Amino acid sequence: MTNNTRTDETVQAFLEKLKDRGLRLTAQRETLFRVIAEDLGNPTSVQNIWDRTREVDPSIGIATIYRTLNLLGEMGVVNIIYLSDGEFRLDVPLQKIHLTAFCRHCGALFPLPAEDEKQHTLEKWLEGTGLELLPQSVAVAGLCTECREALKSPDALPARRGPLGQQGPCLRRRCRRMGRVQE
Amino acid sequence: MTNNTRTDETVQAFLEKLKDRGLRLTAQRETLFRVIAEDLGNPTSVQNIWDRTREVDPSIGIATIYRTLNLLGEMGVVNIIYLSDGEFRLDVPLQKIHLTAFCRHCGALFPLPAEDEKQHTLEKWLEGTGLELLPQSVAVAGLCTECREALKSPDALPARRGPLGQQGPCLRRRCRRMGRVQE
DNA sequence: CTGCGTGCAAATTCTTTGCATGCCC
DNA sequence: GGGCATGCAAAGAATTTGCACGCAG
16 A cells, blocks of 8 residues: 555655755655645544654654645645545645535545546636636535434434534644745 | 524524524523624634624633534534635535635635536535535635736746635534533 | 754643523523 | 523644754755
């Protein structure tokens, strides 16, 4: 699982972008990005990523995880889609829209096919605004068949992973000092 | 601005749902929900909501804001769309999709018209999955004309409110103990 | 060499919770 | 009255940052 072509390409692309921006290629960055690249598109969390990273390099600190994740985001190398309960999904923008449906009750993911067509539709929707569609991941919530069944009673309890309760890794704020090219 | 019909209706609907679930109608809950209802769809934050709430009732505690916001989410009365930098947008699900476009660079919002048609499109997209589309707000990122201009140089700095750096109010976790009807 | 990036730990910020009290039903 | 909801303050989580050091360029 550590070495399929797709993963390598993704890691390569990342390293390249680092170089382009005059940033340093460190072992930690490569390790972390490989871990991420191996599990693109699946629900994950900062903890989970950190854990898997430490299996390769036990010395890596959590601060580096946050810093690098922030860096990746700032560089536009990954997109984040928040699921809920502190989990999120990372995607590499392929210059395309990545649309995913998920069940708001059980959290199951349903990747949707034919992304190209959907991209065009979205572009059309944006036409009036002057916006140019960016590569990104869009998540659409639904209720899957099973959960619909389970929720038949009008007053069924809300989902364990409720409509609210979404939370992201909070990769943000004012740390944007690091990793800047010439101002 | 405190008393338009639309707002009142929204507040009413909320109070009703509270009653339906056997929860109590308190002054704080009404105040808070009115504040929210008055500013639906605009970028906001927990702080901002708390501030505006205290203008009406200075004694209200921030814990109540969090508790009530969580409650609203659990009850499905509001949807949250995370923007970035700790801001989010609250929407009342109108049994419809609420689609908004925003500029990832400057954060400007572009509401999209003709929601009905878009809802149908999304429903069609979900067809294979067995999912039933839920009322929700979906945000699509783009680059507005001006920012596109400003970013012409290939190595322009990333947005102040970067692609990452999204963070929500984190209304979540295990407080889901409160406000339950009969188990 | 130079200084960027790292690990570590402390600091911050954000959110939730325990408890005593007040108020809705 | 009885118990849910609140305010307050303290606890807990999650994330960021200061600092000294090591390594990439």
